Amino acid sequence: MRFSSLNRLISWRALYDRRPAVICALTLFMILSGTGSEPLAREIPVQQHGSIKGQVVVDITDQRRPLAGVVIFLSSERLGDRKLQTVSDDEGRYNFTGLTAGDYAVSVDLQGFKKYEHRTIVQIEATVELNILLQPIALSETVTVTEDKTDAGKTETTTAGVITSTTLRDAPLIDQKFQDALPLLPGVVRGPDGTLNIKGTRPNQSGILVSSLNVTDPVTGSPAIELPLEAVETVQVYSNPYSADYGKFTGAVTTIETRAGSNDWRYLVSGVLPRPRWRDGKLFGIGAVTPRIAIGGPISKNKLFFFQSLEYRFVRTNVPSLENLEERQRD
Incomplete structure (x- = not known):
């Protein structure tokens, strides 16, 4: 009985001396079997994107040709108020990449062409081929014939x-x-x-x-x-x-x-600059000056008006037959 107790004491003593190894073993066991069946590492989902691409073409009867420099807009509920845009290249091609799967609307508003709008669905890791056909707006001209107010009276x-x-x-x-x-x-x-x-x-x-x-x-x-x-x-x-x-x-x-006069007071001064008199390339005083002044307005509002114009006229007239006379004797 005494030897049995001594053996147990020796066993617990050896186990105590190996406590670090025992603790590690118990921890590993609990991780593998005691914590459930969940995997050690969870798989991180990878987001998958799609794209929309195509070519912008002018839709003319019996003739279609690519159109460069056209701005294409892309809208969706996922984008909210924000719109994506791109510009067609020299061959009229465009491409929207990195799109989340969902519904999208492609639109083009170019002057001289009808507005283009098309809705499409982008699948996961899928590319949507969408060619944009722009139709020119038909030109029209209107001629309006009105009565000529200056036409002579028939009487x-x-x-x-x-x-x-x-x-x-x-x-x-x-x-x-x-x-x-x-x-x-x-x-x-x-x-x-x-x-x-x-x-x-x-x-x-x-x-x-x-x-x-x-x-x-x-x-x-x-x-x-x-x-x-x-x-x-x-x-x-x-x-x-x-x-x-x-x-x-x-x-x-x-x-x-x-x-005639009017209800508004008006005045005008004109012709105040004199016209110089030239003879053989030299200046000989004033040839003519005709200053004028005009004034008009109401005498009785909406009933009686007046208009008055005054003119002062000074004109020198040359007489070609008196060329031999001195300059001071010609006038």
């Missing part, structure tokens, strides 16, 4: 040539008179003597009306009054004055409508 027997105040202001008139603008109209010719001949008639066969008032000089056929350019609204020339409104004229009639 009028003559049609007048019209010169507006804008033409009088912009035309290069050497003497700053409305008569200088009349040769701009067809049928009006200035003769060698400086007089105006309308439709081949002599000046004394024509007449001039200012606001329906006859101001024709019966001897020369020229106007008996001078009007500043700013006072003239329109000038009309009737080459065939056969209407009952115009009598005592066998040639043509020039009618002048003067400018």
Whole structure:
């Protein structure tokens, strides 16, 4: 009995001396058999991607050709508000890679072509071949015919040539008179003597009306009054004055409508720069100057208006027959 206890003591003593080895063995046993059947290392899933590629082609009847430089957009619910985009190469090819499996929409919006949009599904590790056919927009042209507001009235027997105040202001008139603008109209010719001949008639066969008032000089056929350019609204020339409104004229009639005032106060100053006088390349004072001032406005609002224009005219006329006289004696 005593030897049995001694043997057990010796066995536990030997086991205590080998405790590191025993601890390692127990730990390995628990890992292999005591912790369950789960594997030691879990397999990490690898994400699989797909792609969409193709070619951008112009869809023309009996002719298709690739189109380079086209921007292609790709959208999907997986992308949210973000859109992928790429540009076709010289052969019109494009490619979207690294796409997660799912639904996608391919779209192209190019000027001159119909908008292209196509939905497709990308599978795992699959490539979708999608050629984009762009159809040109058909060209159309519309012609609108409207009534001509300046068409001559059917009850009028003559049609007048019209010169507006804008033409009088912009035309290069050497003497700053409305008569200088009349040769701009067809049928009006200035003769060698400086007089105006309308439709081949002599000046004394024509007449001039200012606001329906006859101001024709019966001897020369020229106007008996001078009007500043700013006072003239329109000038009309009737080459065939056969209407009952115009009598005592066998040639043509020039009618002048003067400018009226308005509810707005307006003024204009023009012609203040003098025209120099040159002789043999030298400056000899002032050749001409015609300063003008015009003012207009209301006397009684919406009832009575006025317009007034004033002009000062200074013009030197050279006489070619007096070439032998001294310069101070020519004027």
